[in-house]
Amino acid sequence: MKRSKGPDLLPHPADHARLTKTISDVKTLLSDIEIGPHIGAGTFGQVYKGRWKGTSVAVKVIGHQGAGYKSNSQTSREAMIGLASAHPNVVAVYRVITAENEIIAAEIWAKDGFNLKTYIVMEYCDKGTLEQHRKAGWALLQTDYQRGLVWVLRCLLEIVFGMEYLHSLSIVHGDLKCANVLCKSSTSDARGFTCKVADFGLSKTVATDGVSAITSKPGTAVFAAPELLRAGSLAAESDVYSFGVVAWHLISMGSGLADMEDVQVHYQVLEKNWRPAFPKETPQQYRDVVSTCWATEKKDRPSFHKVRLTLTKMLAEEVAARSQILRSQRSQSGDVDVRTALKDIIAVDPRSLTG
Incomplete structure (x- = not known):
């Protein structure tokens, strides 16, 4: 016509x-x-x-x-x-x-x-974005680090569940960040919410592992992988890099990258291979998994499946350690109800126990 x-x-x-x-x-x-x-x-x-x-x-x-x-x-x-x-x-x-x-x-x-x-x-996710809840996580880390770490690990695992699912559909998010993770009320979780990945306006479909798509919109510079900043090259591994930055933000206890201009991020990441420093309290295992996620070369980054296994192990260890502490306290004083106290620790999600 x-x-x-x-x-x-x-x-x-x-x-x-x-x-x-x-x-x-x-x-x-x-x-x-x-x-x-x-x-x-x-x-x-x-x-x-x-x-x-x-x-x-x-x-x-x-x-x-x-x-x-x-x-x-x-x-x-x-x-x-x-x-x-x-x-x-x-x-x-x-x-x-x-x-x-x-x-x-x-x-x-x-x-x-x-x-x-x-x-x-x-x-509708009535609890806003994960970005809005970061300060609550920081406050918990500062008052009871073990409980705070469990809070952080639970958030991260739920993001990983969502991202692993999207990658199984060959969908690359392209702009994973705290502001693009929504929180919905949950009465079964001591945090009071569950995390859901959202906002797919910059997502791409990538047919196979290791294959990249080219995009003219690199998302948010602070969370963007080097290959995305340099050439607009977007792959599944780019999401893993972004997840590493999300994980750093949740553990950073008040530190942030919000004051950095995009041009500064480009220079520091691409020319200096810079990454933000961890707080001194951060467990070595947590540092290790985040560092592998934001590796410079995408071939050196793990899949979300491997990240899930690592975080699941960390969460199980933290919950077991907290349980042991509470039982020890109970043996010394009849005032501590272990089952009630463990509700504040948040039980391990059964989905995280699958291979």
């Missing part, structure tokens, strides 16, 4: 009819979604709290231009990855709806297609 060139010409009548029907259908679909207050921003859109079929949801609204009725690549990628994923540590996507942008008249034909909005209806 041929159209006259030019950004401001009317669409072909057949296109207009299809668009009108599409808009009508979309408005019907949107009618059962109540969009409430603004709660944040993702990589490519604004996020609102909403209600859908009696359930609290998060609704990401992305304005864009699409060829015909299709969304742009980032919008489509994020939506499709969410719809295709089914894991307790990955944020679920329930529905994706693309509609006419109400600011633009339906009849106007823009240069790259019609002006659209895509609504991604997602699982």
Whole structure:
């Protein structure tokens, strides 16, 4: 079907009819979604709290231009990855709806297609982001290091569960950081929440291990692997590097990289092979696993499967050590209830015990 060139010409009548029907259908679909207050921003859109079929949801609204009725690549990628994923540590996507942008008249034909909005209806995580909980972890590390370390290890293992699952689907996240890990209430966990990987706007599908995709959007510089900073080369191992930086952030007890400009990160990482220092209290085993994750060469980084095995062992050791301490205290005083006290330590997730 041929159209006259030019950004401001009317669409072909057949296109207009299809668009009108599409808009009508979309408005019907949107009618059962109540969009409430603004709660944040993702990589490519604004996020609102909403209600859908009696359930609290998060609704990401992305304005864009699409060829015909299709969304742009980032919008489509994020939506499709969410719809295709089914894991307790990955944020679920329930529905994706693309509609006419109400600011633009339906009849106007823009240069790259019609002006659209895509609504991604997602699982609502009521505890915010892991970035918002870091200070709670630091406070616990400073008052009771062993309990704080268990808190950190549980968060990291849940991230690893989610990332290992995504990698099994050949999905590379591309922007893993504390702000892209959402937290949802959990009554069975002493932390009060469980962690879920989110925000797939920069994700890529990579067919096999060791294969890289090229991206023009390297994500957040502080969390980006050297190959991503240098050449926009994104692979599964790049996510492992980012995870190493996340792990450092959770154990750093107030230290941070927020004051570093992107140009400083590029220079320090690429020219000086720099990595941030660990607090002196950090266990050697923790230092070792993080250091292998952020190795300069991606071939030297472990898979998330290997990271999971290491962190699981560390968590089991910490819980066993804490249990022994509490039993010792109980033998000296009848005031300590071991079972009650262990609830503060957080039991090992059965999923972490599988090979």
